[in-house]
Amino acid sequence: MRQESLLRDKLLPISTVVAILIVVWYVAVIFLNAPFERDSAARAGTEIALSDLVKNTMAQERPVLPAPHQVIAEIWATTVNKAVTSKRSLVYHAWITLSATLLGFGIGAALGVLLAVGVVHNRAMDRSLMPWVIASQTIPILAIAPMIIVVLNAIGIAGLLPKALISTYLSFFPVVVGMVKGLRSPETIQLDLMHTYNASPAQTFWKLRWPSSMPYLFTSLKVAVAISLVGAIVGELPTGAVAGLGARLLAGSYYGQTVQIWAALFMAAALAAVLVMIVGFAHSAVLKRMGAKP
């Protein structure tokens, strides 16, 4: 077997793709931001040299598309160079969103597992619940998010929980679907074996169904944690929230601060990547403990 090399198998392919993306991005920056430069030159009644044009497209205050180095500079300025307690710190906003994400993900995962257990063990729940679970996801989250926040506000629940519940609304779905499949994944022969031992339903669950469902659980959790983040951001958009990545996106779009929007977007993407990676590590750790073939 070939020795796995970090450089050749991981870094090289990834950095190649990143390099191509950056080149494409810079080219797009020049083309998208050039009209503004030409217009201002025309208004001033001057000609602009090509080299100046290219340079200017990458240094606009409110570009149509900010250049990568502008976004990186903005991220640097709002993370490393700002106290995390500052309202202008991206870390502060990311934490606000992350806390709602994690709470929503936790509730969503627990709810998803509970519903799946019910669906697998109860025929009535199987028949009645699954269509509603699927229907719940056909409603656009942008439409239902303000309703949830308004209704919860009316009964005195504000702050973290309403946002988290929107994350829950999105994240319980992949967990239900994955876990129903996972809890039903034991083969007939394995279930028959439990029957011959006269095992109780609880014993069958804990000794067979639950361990069998682990690969399905973690696969669903990876999807769930990513859309939990989307849910938390969406939850911040319609309510005029003052903090969180969603609020940053909204404020940026009000004032045409495209650099700020892109910085927030990158922060959200990085956050999602880290969350998915953590679930991925937990997945490998659990499978390793369960003696999976390496």
Add this chain to the structure above:
Amino acid sequence: MTSNSASVVSARNLGLTFQTSDGPVNALTGVNLDVAKGDFVSFIGPSGCGKTTFLRIIADLEKPTAGTIAVNGMTPEEARHNRAYGYVFQAAALYPWRTIEKNIALPLEIMGYAKDEQKARIERTLELVNLTGFGKKYPWQLSGGMQQRASIARALAFDADLLLMDEPFGALDEIVRDHLNEQLLKLWARTDKTICFVTHSIPEAVYLSTKIVVMSPRPGRVTDIIESTLPRERPLGIRETPEFLEIAHRVREGLRAGHSYDE
């Protein structure tokens, strides 16, 4: 046939009809059979003759629709509640996330054996199937034959006097199979269990059994019951003796008579 109180399994006019979308299917009809304590009974016949169905009825995995059956003098369900039998399936059905010893511990955990008692029984049954030292391995680290031996150890771990085996060696190659057959006979001699063994191999049935039940399909039924005249002590070489070949011939005749090859 008279009912025998020492019978481990006693079936009278036993039948099972499955209701399918294509209409009823007679999986088993009119089975009369007694399995005495300490017997090694093989069920042989082509696919669809109901041999596995009969085993599953004993194990309370299927409910008969006609006749009666007693297992240790009880209904199959009561027998199952009393953990009267160990079942070995066609595939080893080991749980991949459990080591071999944990797999053997599975029925013991479910039946509530104490920890040190579990340990002693795991050691004993691993030794019985020649797997001593493999307890800490995961199933995927073992060959198919070893996995099936582990599943036999699992069925032996608790005190069931009846062992139900549904083509346990069907998926293994002939060399491994010969070896396991030999080991199974030794194990049977040592443990004094009653064994019901489903197979579709004539040499396997004749080599192993004290009683061979020949079955035929459409509808599934018993066509012949052969009491083996071979001694209990059976080296592999016994399969070349005239006595062995004569029994094998009778089994083959029984299979031929019960099965129309024109279909």
